[in-house]
Amino acid sequence: MMRHFQQWPYQRAEQKPLINGMRKARMRLRLAISPAAAIQAVTEIQALLGIYQSQSAVARIRHDQKTDDPFYTAEQAYYDQTDARVAQETQAFYTAMLGSRHRMELENHYGSLIFRKAENLREIVQDKIVEDLAEENRLASDYLQLMSAAAIPLDGKVYTLAQLEPLLQSPDRQVRQAVHRAEADWLASRAASLDALFDQLVSVRNRISSRLGLASFIEVGYKRMERFDYQRSQIEALRQAVVRYIVPLTGEIRRLQRRRLNLDALNYYDLPCLFPAGNPQLQIPLASLPDQTSRLLASLTGQDPSFLRRLSDSGCLDLEARPNKAPGGYCETIVNAGMPFILMNASGTAQDVTTLLHESGHAYASLCSLPDLTLLEYRQPTLETCEIHSTALEFLSYPLMEPFFGSEAENYTLMHMTETLLFIPYACMVDEFQHVIYEQPGLTPEQRHQVWQNLECRYQPDLNYGDDSFYNKGGAWQKKQHIFVSPFYYIDYLLADLVALDLWHTSRKDPAKAWKQYDRLCRLGGRDTFLKLLEQAGLASPFDIGTIKKVAYAACDFLRL
Known part of the structure; x- marks a missing residue:
């Protein structure tokens, strides 16, 4: 029987050994003398990414379960920063794969879609925007943190936004009017903060598109969504x-x-x-x-x-x-x-x-x-x-x-x-x-x-x-x-x-x-x-x-x- 999620071991996927491992895998891909060696390099980076994605998923889930937990709040902030570096190294690896002497054999083995994804990633993840990507992640987390901390007073009780849902659809019109008003009042009290936060998000996203040489962030958004x-x-x-x-x-x-x-x-x-x-x-x-x-x-x-x-x-x-x-x-x-x-x-x-x-x-x-x-x-x-x-x-x-x-x-x-x-x-x-x-x-x-x-x-x-x-x-x-x-x-x-x-x-x-x-x-x-x-x-x-x-x-x- 599988161990309960709360008992799963968690260990931060440390950036330095992870990045070093990804760079070694990229070097092995470049130096591969056979298709088998190139496939082995892909297997190595996949294993590293699997560890990173799994540990970051555990950390983020535990943070979302209790957003005021200081340990997992710090872990969330760590991954907000590290995601951008990992994306940078992932892009570098797949760019090397695009230019590999064994590309034909790799394409036969993995299919052509991964190469299309690699070309797309090369366009939207570049060294010059790594800090911007980290900033975008941080601001998105700030929004989630603000909304999860909602405490809305109503009739002597305090509710989160999710806990208001049954009352928002009450058959009693006076009740649902009062609940909608309470929700709107809370949002109005945070409106200036949300406007300021969104200003920063629009600014950093516009900066990302400019540095990538794209007309607007719309192009970045479509490429991120891989709308091929x-x-x-x-x-x-x-x-x-x-x-x-x-x-x-x-x-x-x-x-x-x-x-x-x-x-x-x-x-x-x-x-x-x-x-x-x-x-x-x-x-x-x-x-x-x-x-x-x-x-x-x-x-x-x-x-x-x-x-x-x-x-x-x-x-x-x-x-x-x-x-x-x-x-x-x-x-x-x-x-x-x-x-x-x-x-x-x-x-x-x-x-x-x-x-x-x-x-x-x-x-x-x-x-x-x-x-x-x-x-x-x-x-x-x-x-x-x-x-x-x-x-x-x-x-x-x-x-x-x-x-x-x-x-x-x-x-x-x-x-x-x-x-x-x-x-x-x-x-x-x-x-x-x-x-x-x-x-x-x-x-x-x-x-x-x-x-x-x-x-x-x-x-x-x-x-x-x-x-x-x-x-x-x-x-x-x-x-x-x-x-x-x-x-x-x-x-x-x-x-x-x-x-x-x-x-x-x-x-x-x-x-x-x-x-x-x-x-x-x-x-x-x-x-x-x-x-x-x-x-x-x-x-x-x-x-x-x-x-x-x-x-x-x-x-x-x-x-x-």
Whole structure:
């Protein structure tokens, strides 16, 4: 039986021996007299990177579990600095591989994708920006630290942002109005700090693009995301299609919601409450959620006990929200242990089921690809494909919701589909906001807020903030972690949603075929580019206008719009 995560030994991956080892591996690659010797050099650097990635993952997870722990806070700061140096040495090694006399044999052995990745890495990681990369990491960590420390007073109690979630969707309008106001007041009290922090992030990212000789940080962002087989113009066309085909549906959803809630007008604090008696409630104790989800996954995968049971038993699942825990949720694979770790902030809402299934999709894909791992770079695909792994599992689980929600199982699926359609324009808004910001890095904080307000009018035309000054001034974007921490990631959720919806549409007629396609995509790992992976799994491209039309029609039919 695997040792519990909290008992796993941790030792800092010290920079000096690591860098020396990476340089020795690079020298062996350059001096290799045979293809076998060159492959051995690649194996050596892979082993070093495996140790580094595994130890840094353990440190970061433990930091996120308790962000006020001084030891792991210091370790987080160490890796924020060291990541940039490791990226620099990794780039140097792969640049040497590009020029190796044994390149043909290496390409035959590892495939051509690693060379494409190497060329891309050479463009975006250079000696002259190492300090800037470290600064960018530090500022991103500062944002997470600030948000995780949120302590919001309400009715004599103190809440984190995650702990407010059940109250934000209360069926009692006065309660949810008060809770939204408390959240907005806390954000308003931090708005100047968040503006200053984002100013610094935009500045350092703009400096990175300038030093790399690129027109803007947008180019850096696309290269970081390894978007090898689609362009910015395709993203822009997709956003336009969302305005044409999805935004009108969200207007109808809000109109019907207003009627269900018997309100003259929907205010922003009404939006999370979709049903007059409240959103579907989890019918099992939160502590039972992992076991019930494990049974669901065993049914879908045919593996009993499920992989989630192994994660839970080994302490690789941290479920509930608590003070000083990093916000959000994620799945991080600890490569050398061969185990994913799921961290989330469950608060007793239906969203907890969605989040656990979402992160379980990441974990399943990770476990599928690990046994056939030839290179760490092939462990997972680019992030839009990763988000299909996670999002599609949410949809494929629709027929198995009764144990979680009882008689409200159908309402849960209706709510989930509704929230997916409402999310799609929001994802476009976050993406377009970042394009504007990094195309015009000199914008003032006030101008950035105005950009956000303009985008709200385009993508969320039914939004009504009433007399809330924070949101009326365009402050809502400051809540979105990805804008600070993961630039240009957010549109990947939209791409994944469209593919996942198409897979769900298939599952309504042929569940076995849909699962086979999903499983195939997971097992392909990261051995090809986004659109080629979709093709190999028999899945439609989200850039095909027919895809968005088809899923919009199917969702309308499901929701009876």
